[in-house]
Amino acid sequence: MQFIFLGPPGAGKGTQASILADRWQVPHISTGDILRAAIAGKTSLGIQARTHVEAGELVPDILIMALIRERFEAPDMKQGWILDGFPRTLAQAQALDKLLTRFRQPHPQTIYFEVSTENLANRTLARGRQDDTAATIRRRLAVYQADTTPLIDFYEKRECLINIDGNRSPEAVTQILQASLPVYQSSRLARV
Ligand code: AMP
Numbered sequence: 166m167q168f169i170f171l172g173p174p175g176a177g178k179g180t181q182a183s184i185l186a187d188r189w190q191v192p193h194i195s196t197g198d199i200l201r202a203a204i205a206g207k208t209s210l211g212i213q214a215r216t217h218v219e220a221g222e223l224v225p226d227i228l229i230m231a232l233i234r235e236r237f238e239a240p241d242m243k244q245g246w247i248l249d250g251f252p253r254t255l256a257q258a259q260a261l262d263k264l265l266t267r268f269r270q271p272h273p274q275t276i277y278f279e280v281s282t283e284n285l286a287n288r289t290l291a292r293g294r295q296d297d298t299a300a301t302i303r304r305r306l307a308v309y310q311a312d313t314t315p316l317i318d319f320y321e322k323r324e325c326l327i328n329i330d331g332n333r334s335p336e337a338v339t340q341i342l343q344a345s346l347p348v349y350q351s352s353r354l355a356r357v
Contacts, residue, residue: 179197181342193249252316275325
């Protein structure tokens with residue numbers, strides 16, 4: 166019942182995480198959403214994160230781990246969760262391992278969204294978020310290549326990685342996801 170949604174910016178992770186979290190009634194934890202809310206609310210986290218987000222750079226691991234740790238303390242995390250956009254570095258993935266042990270949480274399945282570069286660029290430009298300028302998009306993709314792609318190997322070695330063709334329409338991807346996660350689906354269906 167615990168998932169990491171991994172993939173480049175614009176892969177559709179957020180869209181799918183939001184649909185499935187709603188369907189399965191589990192929290193959808195998007196570090197990007199948390200950071201954007203913090204920036205808008207000018208909280209201490211927001212003030213520290215802002216320049217990094219606006220430049221398309223990663224926010225320092227220490228800040229991200231503090232917000233994740235805090236989120237894991239909430240009681241709603243007991244039922245399962247979807248992590249969207251986290252972890253994004255090997256250091257974050259290793260820190261997450263420790264956190265999961267500390268909170269006696271099981272290790273998640275990782276869903277890797279594979280999307281062509283052309284689709285990524287088109288989707289990111291189409292969503293028109295404030296940090297979606299051409300230069301920032303390019304930088305985010307480069308940062309993804311350098312810092313986040315090593316996680317594919319990290320989770321593949323653990324045999325907990327499921328590859329999803331994220332080039333399909335959002336509806337098709339939702340269907341593929343539901344079909345790829347039959348255990349989870351059937352265990353939750355009784356409750357719906
Ligand atoms: P997202 O909405 O996931 O594309 O995230 C938007 C921006 O928030 C990223 O470009 C980063 O600047 C920052 N961010 C989100 N999640 C993380 C993370 N796990 N580690 C570092 N920075 C992050």
